[in-house]
Amino acid sequence: MSQAIHHDEHYDAEGSKIAMWLFIFTELLLFGGLFIIYSVYRYLNQDAFHLAAEELNTTIGAINTVILLVSSMTIAMSTSALQKRQKGTTLLLLGITLFLGLVFLVNKYFEWGVKFEHGIFPGSEHMTENLSQGEILFFGLYFVMTGLHALHIIIGMIIIGVTVAKVSSGKVHADRSALLENSGLYWHLVDLIWIFLFPLFYLIH
Amino acid sequence: MQASSHIPHDVSYLEYKGKHNGLLSWILSTDHKRIGLLYMYSMMTLFLVGVVLGLAMKFELIAPGKTIMDAQDYNAVFTVHGVIMIFMIVVPGLPAVFGNFLLPIMIGAKDVAFPKLNLASWYVYIAGALLVIASLLFGDGSPDTGWTFYAPYSFKTGANMLPAIFGAFVLGFSSILTGLNFIVTIHRMRAPGMGWTKMPLFPWTLYGTAWIQLLATPVVGITLVLVALERIFGIGVFDPALGGDPILYQHLFWIYSHPAVYIMILPAMGAISEVIPTFSQKHVFGYKAIVASTMAIAFVGYFVWGHHMFTSGMSGTAQYTFSILTFLVAIPSAIKVFNWISTMYKGSINVQTPFYWAASFIFVFMIGGLSGLVLGALATDVYVHDTAFVVAHFHFIVFGGVGFAFFAAIHYWFPKMFGRMYDSLWANVGWIIFFIGFLALYSPMFYLGMQGMPRRYYDYLEQFHAANILSTLGSWVMTLGLVIIIINLFRSAKSGPIAGKNPWNGKTLEWTVPSPPPVENFETIPVYHEKDGPYEY
Numbered sequence: 001m002s003q004a005i006h007h008d009e010h011y012d013a014e015g016s017k018i019a020m021w022l023f024i025f026t027e028l029l030l031f032g033g034l035f036i037i038y039s040v041y042r043y044l045n046q047d048a049f050h051l052a053a054e055e056l057n058t059t060i061g062a063i064n065t066v067i068l069l070v071s072s073m074t075i076a077m078s079t080s081a082l083q084k085r086q087k088g089t090t091l092l093l094l095g096i097t098l099f100l101g102l103v104f105l106v107n108k109y110f111e112w113g114v115k116f117e118h119g120i121f122p123g124s125e126h127m128t129e130n131l132s133q134g135e136i137l138f139f140g141l142y143f144v145m146t147g148l149h150a151l152h153i154i155i156g157m158i159i160i161g162v163t164v165a166k167v168s169s170g171k172v173h174a175d176r177s178a179l180l181e182n183s184g185l186y187w188h189l190v191d192l193i194w195i196f197l198f199p200l201f202y203l204i205h
Numbered sequence: 206m207q208a209s210s211h212i213p214h215d216v217s218y219l220e221y222k223g224k225h226n227g228l229l230s231w232i233l234s235t236d237h238k239r240i241g242l243l244y245m246y247s248m249m250t251l252f253l254v255g256v257v258l259g260l261a262m263k264f265e266l267i268a269p270g271k272t273i274m275d276a277q278d279y280n281a282v283f284t285v286h287g288v289i290m291i292f293m294i295v296v297p298g299l300p301a302v303f304g305n306f307l308l309p310i311m312i313g314a315k316d317v318a319f320p321k322l323n324l325a326s327w328y329v330y331i332a333g334a335l336l337v338i339a340s341l342l343f344g345d346g347s348p349d350t351g352w353t354f355y356a357p358y359s360f361k362t363g364a365n366m367l368p369a370i371f372g373a374f375v376l377g378f379s380s381i382l383t384g385l386n387f388i389v390t391i392h393r394m395r396a397p398g399m400g401w402t403k404m405p406l407f408p409w410t411l412y413g414t415a416w417i418q419l420l421a422t423p424v425v426g427i428t429l430v431l432v433a434l435e436r437i438f439g440i441g442v443f444d445p446a447l448g449g450d451p452i453l454y455q456h457l458f459w460i461y462s463h464p465a466v467y468i469m470i471l472p473a474m475g476a477i478s479e480v481i482p483t484f485s486q487k488h489v490f491g492y493k494a495i496v497a498s499t500m501a502i503a504f505v506g507y508f509v510w511g512h513h514m515f516t517s518g519m520s521g522t523a524q525y526t527f528s529i530l531t532f533l534v535a536i537p538s539a540i541k542v543f544n545w546i547s548t549m550y551k552g553s554i555n556v557q558t559p560f561y562w563a564a565s566f567i568f569v570f571m572i573g574g575l576s577g578l579v580l581g582a583l584a585t586d587v588y589v590h591d592t593a594f595v596v597a598h599f600h601f602i603v604f605g606g607v608g609f610a611f612f613a614a615i616h617y618w619f620p621k622m623f624g625r626m627y628d629s630l631w632a633n634v635g636w637i638i639f640f641i642g643f644l645a646l647y648s649p650m651f652y653l654g655m656q657g658m659p660r661r662y663y664d665y666l667e668q669f670h671a672a673n674i675l676s677t678l679g680s681w682v683m684t685l686g687l688v689i690i691i692i693n694l695f696r697s698a699k700s701g702p703i704a705g706k707n708p709w710n711g712k713t714l715e716w717t718v719p720s721p722p723p724v725e726n727f728e729t730i731p732v733y734h735e736k737d738g739p740y741e742y
């Protein structure tokens with residue numbers, strides 16, 4: 001970047017944290033739109049939503065919830081490890097976070113796969129012929145919302161990957177830790193959204 | 206900040222090239238001033254496309270029956286006209302061009318908080334624009350839903366909707382990033398001593414706008430994604446055949462798109478609030494009232510979306526609640542009008558081109574605003590809903606409001622941006638022709654709507670002929686004015702007389718730096734003292 005020379009010197013940790021919080025607001029509103037749609041249709045189709053929710057595998061959902069909670073903890077620990085200037089521990093904890101994110105996605109893959117085998121996916125013949133409109137809406141929302149959430153997991157993993165590279169090259173360190181803190185914030189957001197998705201789809205019957 | 210010494214202070218942003226030459230020195234530049242001009246040139250190109258489509262529509266309506274296009278082409282033309290004008294010009298317009306160029310200078314900063322993100326926003330904007338344009342060139346016919354993409358037609362039509370919907374989503378993303386950048390810039394980078402009550406009014410409106418961009422755009426983003434998914438997979442949320450509710454689409458769409466009207470109009474009001482004190486040579490009347498009304502508009506604007514849906518099917522309670530709230534949001538807008546008029550009162554008014562534009566802005570904005578009350582009232586809305594009356598109201602606000610403010614702003618800040626003065630005579634001639642053309646183009650539509658002519662039809666009954674001829678003639682006159690204005694500005698940017706630092710005797714910070722400003726804006730960051738303020742005449 002040609003004229004970036006003078007800007008590169010501008011480093012405002014507080015400013016980039018504000019920016020991350022603002023971005024998190026936009027993400028919450030993005031899912032907020034979906035939560036509104038969910039509540040409207042749940043209110044209109046209570047029995048069908050009840051019936052459809054029983055199709056979901058609560059065990060896999062619960063395992064994935066625990067996985068995300070633990071990964072939130074490991075990324076928080078990596079931030080304090082960086083403050084204590086323990087670069088190796090920081091990288092290890094970030095690696096564990098990435099691994100847990102991957103496990104979550106693999107679980108999700110198998111969970112969706114089973115649904116597909118049973119003919120439950122948007123636009124399938126089985127759904128339009130055998131399921132009520134309320135159930136179709138439930139599964140439509142289930143795939144959109146968990147799919148969008150999985151996309152956020154992937155984005156979060158990319159951000160963490162970049163952070164790992166910058167920590168190991170020494171560009172992110174104890175006195176310049178905004179990137180790590182921001183990827184931590186983002187990961188907590190992804191976790192938080194799941195904390196809402198899990199009961200809405202798996203637990204409320 | 207030590208690296209500042211690399212860039213000499215006597216080189217303007219237009220001359221300084223950095224590492225690259227030619228086009229690259231622009232499209233790789235993270236300088237907020239160059240990015241502002243990048244937006245300006247891209248928007249001008251897209252605007253001309255939108256104007257040509259508008260002219261085509263008006264030409265079609267010069268006589269009943271088919272003139273130059275059939276119904277399907279007409280549907281495509283008004284859709285693309287709307288998508289380009291709304292999502293690419295009016296929503297991002299003033300913040301992306303003048304906000305980028307002036308926000309850092311007006312608050313005494315060297316750049317925005319995140320210069321690279323700022324440049325990235327422009328690329329996202331261009332990507333969105335290209336996607337929308339791709340929907341015209343490839344696939345099975347241009348989008349024909351209108352810019353609102355109403356369900357269920359938007360996923361039933363055979364036209365090439367996906368790139369247009371996705372393009373609108375991407376453009377929204379660009380708008381979010383710009384808003385985020387501006388909020389952080391305003392919070393973190395104001396000059397020492399510039400408290401919130403000393404910030405000029407244009408940055409204040411950018412601040413309010415940025416919050417709306419941030420909090421409203423994601424809702425339309427997810428709504429558009431759902432329409433796209435509905436088209437591809439048939440998930441059912443808006444499809445009545447699968448249990449979904451198309452009215453819910455309208456709610457979610459307008460939850461964004463009504464506040465979007467304020468994304469458009471707030472920075473326009475901000476620009477007018479800068480022009481009027483400068484050309485009245487007087488402290489702005491009721492600074493705090495203007496700031497408070499800005500934030501009030503931004504806030505109340507969230508809760509009025511239902512006024513677009515009075516005829517769509519809503520409970521009576523919802524209808525009159527939305528109607529009352531719509532009337533409430535008119536109050537802060539009226540406060541601003543009174544503030545501008547009171548600022549002129551007993552001022553020493555310097556009648557120059559920007560002032561003409563600002564004064565005519567107030568005139569057309571009031572017509573647009575008052576006709577909005579006709580649409581916000583339940584009984585009259587049912588009568589004029591989906592008629593040409595709505596089109597007239599909308600264009601008086603969005604083109605009359607935002608467009609006139611844009612021209613006021615470009616004629617006001619032009620000497621700062623290019624370091625040259627334009628030819629005032631031609632600028633004034635362009636303004637008066639444009640103004641007359643504008644009134645001739647849109648005023649007849651109020652009458653036509655009252656007489657019952659529906660909007661979005663390529664054909665009409667013989668009884669509407671006379672007023673439509675006047676409207677079409679107006680579109681030609683207005684375009685003539687537009688051509689004069691643009692040619693004058695282009696010629697002057699190249700060869701106009703050199704303008705000084707402060708040709709209008711303005712008091713805000715941008716008039717304290719050379720014209721055109723140096724790369725880093727300020728040699729030393731200005732400091733505001735107790736008695737300083739943005740409008741101390």
Ligand SMILES: [Cu+2]
Pocket residue numbers: 462463466509510512513
């Ligand atoms: Cu509205």
